[in-house]
Amino acid sequence: MQLYNKLSAKEREALIDQAGEDRLTISFYEYHKLNNPEIFRNHLFVAWNELDVLGRIYVANEGINAQLSVPAPKFEAFKEHLDSISFLNGIRLNIAVEQYNKSFLKLKVKVRNKILADGLTDETFDASNKGKHLKAQEFNDIISQEDTILIDMRNHYETEIGHFEGAITPDVDTFRDSLPEIVKDYVEENKEDKNIVMYCTGGIRCEKASAYFKHLGAKKVFQLEGGIIEYVRQVKQDGIENKFIGKNFVFDDRMAERISDDIISNCHQCGEACDTHSNCANVHCNLLFIQCESCKEKMENCCTEDCMTVNRLPTEEQKELRKGKEVSNKIFKKGRSENIKFKKVEVQ
Template sequence: MQLYNTLSAKERAALIEEAGKERLTISFYKYAHIGNTSLFRDHLFITWDQLEVLGRIYVATEGINAQLSVPAENFNAFKAHLDSITFLENVRLNIAIEQDNMSFLKLKVKVRNKIVADGLNDNAFDVTNKGVHVNAEKFNELIEDPNTVLVDMRNHYESEIGHFKNAITPDVDTFRDSLDIIENDLKDHKEDKKLVMYCTGGIRCEKASAYYKHKGFKNVYQLEGGIIEYTRQVTDKNLENKFIGKNFVFDHRRGERITDDVIANCHQCGDPCDTHVNCANEACHLLFIQCKKCAEEMDNCCSSECKEIHALPYEKQKELRRGKTVSNKIFKKGRSEVLKYKK
């Protein structure tokens, strides 16, 4: 029985292009107790592989976090399968604002210790004692209140290209880094301010709101469905849009444009740009912002060194990589010293 991918990303992309069928990019999460995570993982893979679902799904004893792509014609069958699983019945699905048939090219269902790496000891506080979920309309009202502190729970490379007006955007590389920093920065306002949080789809705020209530914050709110759902409600209800720029997403698109504002800069030349790329040198793969002009000049690489390696025959590149671990620059997300105009 097949429980893993048999096609490369390149082969899958060719099949998707040949099929010419519309696909939907979707994300969802759910905190729930899952007893046998390996069995649940295999069940998802077998069923979703038959439905031609592609994506990155994490399963843990605390729940599921899924980002995926499904053929539009198979959406109803996919939704029916979700509804057949007790804790996923009528789970909120965040459907991407901008669709791309190539958003995911493999189906990866992985068992993890947690569905989001938060570094928290969940036994130390009540993870179900969460903040108040608010829709786009209420969110807009709250962030206009002078007694509100608005906090972006995402990482620096996400908020760099887009964020809500007047939001605090922590200069952090990971979600776990932001938790203690935010608490310390706002320690004097645990009782007199409303703490309002947002993230991409809501999952990080789900845990963070319970954590901050445990830490003594009295008025904690979170944007229901995150930026993705906010954008949909703003459009559907003709509300004022208070988000500027692009929403970073964790698939091959790397971003959804929310407004025409370009608030970031190319990390190589400094010109206005908000397009994230990965360095074409596979031994580097650094995530950074690069404009079209620099992409042409640098052959889609982050540095002259990477450009030289990328120009070598592929077999020679593989030989150079043999026996070496990938540089930790991949985790710096735009902070590499080779980038002159990094944030």
């Protein structure tokens, strides 16, 4: 019984091309107590591997968080399998706004302590006592009210390229970082009388955050049902006014979905209007930053001239340089990044 990947990403990419089938990028999550996450993990891998499902799935005692790429011809079979699992029967699937056949190139099902790293140690609150879910039109209506505080529960690099009009966008790197900051700056002083409305990409961060805010005494807590992905689907389907500007950052090879034509961010190298994220081509650096096409060409998809120099070395020399060193997972942050400063790199 195969329980792990045997193909490389490059080999899988070739098979996708050969198959010539459209694939659907979807996501879902569910908080549900699992007594043996490892057994559940193995069950999912075997079943989904047979259906050529790819993606990144986290399983824990508290439930499942999945982002997947499913062959379109096998989508119904995939749904039937989900429905055969009692707590996933009829679950809402968030289908991506923009489809890309290579959003994922491996099937990774991992057991973790939590399906969402929240940093919370207070286990006395009831995670099922969530905020009220709002559909797209309800969301538009409530965020227009003066007694509403709209909070983006995503990270700074996500909100930098797109967010709802008038939203508070905390300057944080992770969801774990955001909770104490939001509680201190916004929840504590407004928990008695304000509508505290929140949103994220697909809803999972708001599920945990809304329950936590209610546990802390917030009276009127609301969340966007299905996150930005479901909001956009409803907007298109029902002809509702779109209040989201820019792109929606996604955690797969697409990196973002364009929601509106607005470009609200800038290239981190030259300052030109741009909202396209890139990872530095120097594998050891791997910095996530925004780079326009002009800078991408001139800087060879690197964040600095030092990285360009390293990236030009033969592959074996690069491997030698990386030996014994941890590969970076840095994110560009104005004033914080050691690798790149806004407009620092001169592009002739």
